[in-house]
Amino acid sequence: xxxxxxxxxxxxxxxxxxxxxxxxxxxxxxxxxxxxxxxxxxxxxxxxxxxxxxxxxxxxxxxxxxxxxxxxxxxxxxxxxxxxxxxxxxxxxxxxxxxxxxxxxxxxxxxxxxxxxxxxxxxxxxxxxxxxxxxxxxxxxxxxxxxxxxxxxxxxxxxxxxxxxxxxxxxxxx
Amino acid sequence: xxxxxxxxxxxxxxxxxxxxxxxxxxxxxxxxxxxxxxxxxxxxxxxxxxxxxxxxxxxxxxxxxxxxxxxxxxxxxxxxxxxxxxxxxxxxxxxxxxxxxxxxxxxxxxxxxxxxxxxxxxxxxxxxxxxxxxxxxxxxxxxxxxxxxxxxxxxxxxxxxxxxxxxxxxxxxx
Numbered sequence: 073x074x075x076x077x078x079x080x081x082x083x084x085x086x087x088x089x090x091x092x093x094x095x096x097x098x099x100x101x102x103x104x105x106x107x108x109x110x111x112x113x114x115x116x117x118x119x120x121x122x123x124x125x126x127x128x129x130x131x132x133x134x135x136x137x138x139x140x141x142x143x144x145x146x147x148x149x150x151x152x153x154x155x156x157x158x159x160x161x162x163x164x165x166x167x168x169x170x171x172x173x174x175x176x177x178x179x180x181x182x183x184x185x186x187x188x189x190x191x192x193x194x195x196x197x198x199x200x201x202x203x204x205x206x207x208x209x210x211x212x213x214x215x216x217x218x219x220x221x222x223x224x225x226x227x228x229x230x231x232x233x234x235x236x237x238x239x240x241x242x243x244x245x246x
Numbered sequence: 247x248x249x250x251x252x253x254x255x256x257x258x259x260x261x262x263x264x265x266x267x268x269x270x271x272x273x274x275x276x277x278x279x280x281x282x283x284x285x286x287x288x289x290x291x292x293x294x295x296x297x298x299x300x301x302x303x304x305x306x307x308x309x310x311x312x313x314x315x316x317x318x319x320x321x322x323x324x325x326x327x328x329x330x331x332x333x334x335x336x337x338x339x340x341x342x343x344x345x346x347x348x349x350x351x352x353x354x355x356x357x358x359x360x361x362x363x364x365x366x367x368x369x370x371x372x373x374x375x376x377x378x379x380x381x382x383x384x385x386x387x388x389x390x391x392x393x394x395x396x397x398x399x400x401x402x403x404x405x406x407x408x409x410x411x412x413x414x415x416x417x418x419x420x
Contacts, residue, residue: 089297093264094271101272101406121296123263232275 077104077242080134081143082159082182083127084110088147089119090228091176095143098235102243104141109134111156120147131158136165141242146177146197146227154185164188167221172241176225176234180204183222193219195226251278251416254308255317256333256356257301258284262321263293264402265350269317272409276417278315283308285330294321305332310339315416320351320371320401328359338362341395346415350399350408354378357396367393369400 079099081092096106110117110127117125142163144150153159163186166173175183180196181203183189190208195217204211215230216223216237223241225234239245253273255266270280284291284301291299316337318324327333337360340347349357354370355377357363364382369391378385389404390397390411397415399408413419 089263089295090267090271094268097264097268097406097409098272098275101410119295121263121293121298123295123297232271235271236275 077102077140078138079104079106079141079143079242080109080129080139081106081145082110082149082153083108083117083125083145084149084152085117086148086152087117087119087125087145088149088177088228089121089123090231091147091179092119092125092143092145092149093123094231095174095176095235095238099141099143099239099242102239104239104242106143117149131156131162134158134162136162136169136171139166139171141172141238142166142174143238144173144175144179144182146179148178150178150181154182160186170221172221172223172238174223174225174234174238176230177227180209180224183207188222192222193217194222194224196224197226251276251314252312253278253280253315253317253416254283254303254313255280255319256284256323256327257282257291257299257319258323258326259291260322261291261293261299261319262323262351262402263295263297264405265321265353266293266299266317266319266323267297268405269348269350269409269412273315273317273413273416276413278413278416280317291323305330305336308332308336310336310343310345313340313345315346315412316340316348317412318347318349318353318356320353322352324352324355328356334360344395346395346397346412348397348399348408348412350404351401354383354398357381362396366396367391368396368398370398371400
């Protein structure tokens with residue numbers, strides 16, 4: 073039996089709807105418990121297209137000891153998410169612990185502000201390639217790039233490969 | 247090596263965004279080719295929340311010899327989809343051939359109008375339970391109900407189990 077894995081997905085307004093939801097459901101398929109953390113517990117956030125997601129936890133409750141994996145969605149939400157120091161501290165702790173961090177599209181902004189990208193191999197939407205490289209990352213135009221615990225993808229059509237790679241890392245299948 | 251599987255997902259306006267997209271990406275993770283078929287090739291349809299999906303094929307091109315599996319999304323789209331005789335004929339042929347048919351939430355309306363539900367075990371949104379039973383189906387309140395080639399689910403939170411069950415049927419893993 074696999075042990076129960078606890079995953080948290082960060083959320084704020086105007087997330088990319090499928091980039092947020094697809095990996096969440098995919099990790100639940102594996103049996104993981106996946107919760108959303110946002111600025112305020114119970115607040116409903118609406119994706120770029122209009123799909124909702126409700127925060128189960130507030131950022132205040134983020135604790136790297138409690139979670140086995142982290143998902144950061146794309147869309148415009150990362151522009152908001154990156155401004156919260158509690159989130160950035162949490163991202164750093166998850167990275168230091170070598171726990172899987174999945175980031176897709178514009179999610180890289182959050183990792184930039186957490187200052188964990190120096191010397192790391194990543195991808196992202198080409199739109200923020202400059203930001204990623206300026207943060208010290210090595211950028212590849214590939215559907216999925218894996219650098220130890222860091223799993224990154226570019227855009228929605230990469231979702232099938234991306235979510236599988238995140239789950240493989242979560243369950244240490246590679 | 248698994249052989250390449252070809253899946254078609256029916257589409258029209260106001261599909262349930264995640265019920266349409268999650269199983270499509272999940273089947274693509276398995277290596278399946280998944281295309282959308284709608285009233286007109288190239289037409290963009292918008293989900294209930296606003297996520298788009300473009301028809302790769304028109305209903306005219308539906309051919310049961312060409313596809314190994316069929317996905318019918320929920321939302322309000324099934325109310326439109328069930329009115330097209332070419333779709334209903336295709337659904338019947340897929341069912342006669344014993345090919346996996348995934349249906350979730352309100353998708354059951356399409357199967358009702360294809361007249362394939364008599365004596366079959368199914369689930370759906372509770373909202374159309376009466377319609378399903380009046381069509382001769384036996385209805386269960388379970389996340390996934392499997393009756394031979396027919397895989398059905400109730401609503402978005404069932405998606406992880408639903409898409410896995412559809413893929414298992416597609417790749418004959420049970």
